[in-house]
Amino acid sequence: MMSFLDEQAVTSSDKAFFRMRKEIVEGEIAAGSKLSEMELSTKYEVSRAVVREAINRLESCHLVERKANVGARVVTLTPEGLMELYQIREALEGMAARLAAQYMTEGEVQDLEGLLSSQFDEVKNQHSYYQEAGDLDFHYRIILGSKNASLISMLVNGLYHLVRMYRVQLGMAGPRVTTAFDEHKHIVRAISNRDPELAEILMRRHIQYSKNNIAAKLASNQSHI
Amino acid sequence: MMSFLDEQAVTSSDKAFFRMRKEIVEGEIAAGSKLSEMELSTKYEVSRAVVREAINRLESCHLVERKANVGARVVTLTPEGLMELYQIREALEGMAARLAAQYMTEGEVQDLEGLLSSQFDEVKNQHSYYQEAGDLDFHYRIILGSKNASLISMLVNGLYHLVRMYRVQLGMAGPRVTTAFDEHKHIVRAISNRDPELAEILMRRHIQYSKNNIAAKLASNQSHI
DNA sequence: AAAATGCAAATTGTCGACAATTCTTAATAT
DNA sequence: ATATTAAGAATTGTCGACAATTTGCATTTT
16 A cells, blocks of 8 residues: 555665655654755765755755755745645646546556555544555645656656745644544546536535645644744 | 846856757757757766766756756657647646736736737737747746746646747748737736636637647648758 | 677766855944 | 954865776677
C-alpha cells in the first residue's frame, strides 16, 4: 500500500535530498531555520557539493527558499502560505479528478472502491489514523489516475511534501475523519459514473473544506503560542 | 511593458541558466538533444559546476530531463506533452482568473482594460504580431492579479517557458489573433464585474481553444516532416 | 552470423581548495 | 550615545582534479 513511485536513491545527492526532505517535512529541521551548507555536509558526512545540489532540489519543491550569496532557509508556515497552497491544490486536484473520471481504467476504479470500503471498516472500528495515511492514499490514486505525467510529477514530487509539512507540523489528526470519508465516497461515485464535471466539482469542494479545517487549526495554534 | 519580475542575474549560474533557457526555448539548442556538461562549460567559459547547477534549474522548469549517471536531455515536444501542459494551464490559469476577479485592484483592472484597447488598435491596423507578445502580456497580468505568490512563481518561472517553447518552435503567428482578442475582452469584463466564477470559466475555455489551435498546427507539422 | 564478454574512452558524480560576497564586531567620528 | 567605517570572520560561489559509472568498440564464444 502506498508503494507507487518508489523513488530510490541512486546517487549521494539523492540520499541527502530524501533525508533532508524528510527532516524538513517532519519538523526535525525547524521551519524558517537556516540551512548551513558546511554544517549539513559535516552532519551527513558528504561534500558541500552534494548538499548544495540537495538544497537546490528542495527549492524546486518549495520547501526551502534560497537567496544568492546569502543562503537557504526552510520555508515558514503561515496562514497565507497555506491558503495559497490549497488554492493551487484545488485547481490541480480538481483537474486530476476530472481526468481520472475520463482515463482511469475500470480496474483502477475498482481498486479505489476497494480502498474506500477497507477504510470504512477502519473508521468504524475506531482505528482512525485515517486522516494521514488513508487520505493521502486516496488522493494519490486519483492523481495517478489522471494519466497526466506532468501533473502527477508536480503534485507528487512537488506540492504534496509541502502539504504534508503543514499537516504534520500542525498535528492533524482532526475530527474531520468521518465527514472526509463521505466526501471521498461521493468523489469515487462520480469517477465510477464517468462524470468528469461532477468529479472535479466534488474534489474542489473537498479540498475547500479541508482548507477551512486546517486553517482553523492553524489560527488557534498561532494564537496560544 | 512586460517588465515584471525583472529576474536579474547576480551569480554566474544565473547567467548560464538564463542563457540556456533562452536557447532551449528558441530552439537554438534543439529539442531532444543531449546536454553535455563539458561541452557547455567550454562553450560558456565557466566551470562544470555552474553548468550543472543551471541544468538542475532547467529540470525544475520541466525544460530538460535528467537521468542519474547518464545525463540530461532537452525535453521533446510531443502532442501528448502539449495536451498535458495545457490541461495544467487550464487548471492553474482558470484559478488565477478566479482569484484576479477577487483580488485585482481597481487600478490593475483599468490597466488591463487599457492594454486591451491598445491591442485592439494594433489588431485593427494589421500589426498582428499580437499573438506572441500581446497574448503573453495579457495572461501575465491576470496571473499576477491572483496575488498568489506560489501560483505566480509556478506559472511564470515554471510552466510558461515551456509554453513559449511550444509556441516558438511550432511557429505560432496563427490566424487566431482576432478571435482570441474577443475572448480576452470577455474575460476582462468578468474580472471587471468581479465575477470569479465566470472569469474562471471563460479563461478555461480560452485555453481550451488555444490548445485545440496549437494541437492542430502540431499535427500538421508532424505529418509533413 | 549473432550474442556475450571485456577493455578503453568518455561522461557524470564527488571532493577539497580558492575566490568573492556577506555578516559581525570593534574602532572611530560626529 | 548614535551613526559610520573598516577590518576580520564566516558563508556562499566557482574552480580543477579525482572517483565512479556508463557507453562504445573490439574480441571472443557459441
